Ligand SMILES: Nc1nc2c(ncn2[C@@H]2O[C@H](COP(=O)(O)OP(=O)(O)OP(=O)(O)O)[C@@H](O)[C@H]2O)c(=O)[nH]1
């Protein structure tokens with residue numbers, strides 16, 4: 001029989017292994033019957049009671065606290081029962097088996113939260129924030145997930161969706177009066193409102209990309225001339241000899257990826273071949289790959305040999321870096337050049353060999369991702385960024401259609417597409433496929 005949203009689901013909600021307490025969670029219509037069978041009575045709503053948990057023959061499985069949350073005022077929006085017993089795997093398994101025998105089905109990962117979403121207790125961005133909060137690798141990430149859960153992202157998305165809806169209403173009204181459509185659109189200030197919407201969208205995108213960096217980590221590509229010390233710096237950052245280092249320029253040919261944690265913040269460091277003109281086909285390929293990494297990076301770390309200083313080669317690289325790409329400049333080998341470690345004039349002076357100044361680089365990287373403070377920072381996902389980008393391009397198309405052809409049908413269609421893309425974030429317009437992908441990454445019991 002296929003799983004149904006009508007099923008009552010049950011799972012051990014605490015992590016596997018031994019613990020002080022262990023929780024079995026039940027959600028669905030049978031929750032009350034489970035309570036009556038296991039506890040002998042239904043606890044008063046939202047009041048913890050102490051009870052003995054009994055098996056089918058009346059034998060004692062465990063004892064502990066029981067809580068009953070009648071729907072819709074519960075996490076899932078359904079009737080929920082929580083049995084908090086002793087945290088041993090065998091005891092919890094017996095208790096779960098008892099619930100299954102009473103007609104519950106084992107919950108899939110994330111199914112409790114999925115039901116919360118389906119029953120309108122959370123929107124999709126908030127449901128994702130629940131998973132992010134659980135997985136948060138740092139206090140900052142946890143705070144930002146909390147903010148997303150409280151609706152920092154969803155509220156802004158909802159506000160923009162309302163504006164889009166209002167705009168659609170104005171434009172569709174003009175469709176009914178083809179002779180006067182231009183006047184109607186002008187009177188309704190559609191162009192001005194579209195501009196204002198676009199600005200708000202930009203602000204939201206900036207916030208979301210910070211949030212995505214915090215959640216998914218920054219992709220930092222190390223680039224520079226051969227022999228500048230790129231691989232040495234990668235090794236220093238990841239604290240092991242991951243990359244081959246020699247005094248021969250052109251040592252690194254391939255792209256090397258390592259992930260480190262900066263106080264819980266994931267940092268993906270990518271070492272690349274030194275950038276120069278080369279006749280060697282292997283080196284040429286390495287350089288081509290270096291550029292393709294640079295094009296998709298969140299930031300570039302341009303490493304300069306401080307005994308040589310910045311020159312024409314670096315100027316040529318800077319000219320070729322994508323315009324919006326943040327570039328962090330590191331002057332390496334200060335143990336040879338004699339420069340003092342630290343950050344001056346937007347340059348970080350350090351030595352990959354002695355490690356001096358590398359803490360300044362770490363601090364800079366953390367600040368770059370908004371790690372240090374960032375009031376209002378919320379955790380976001382690439383999925384959200386992608387949806388915002390598509391929304392922005394539909395809004396731009398609508399503006400263009402309005403300015404050029406003045407065909408209200410086209411404007412209306414672009415606005416509809418914009419609304420659809422934006423709605424994906426909170427789940428107003430999400431396919432089942434997308435939902436399945438999102439919730440399957442949750443842990444069981446959540
Ligand atoms: N004294 C000193 N030597 C360094 C420092 N960083 C790197 N080197 C030396 O510089 C040489 C080149 O270092 P690598 O890390 O291989 O340089 P790279 O930029 O990766 O070079 P390619 O892979 O050829 O592009 C090696 O001999 C390193 O030991 C430093 O901070 N101080």
Ligand SMILES: [Mg+2]
Nearest residue numbers: 230231251252
């Ligand atoms: Mg190298």
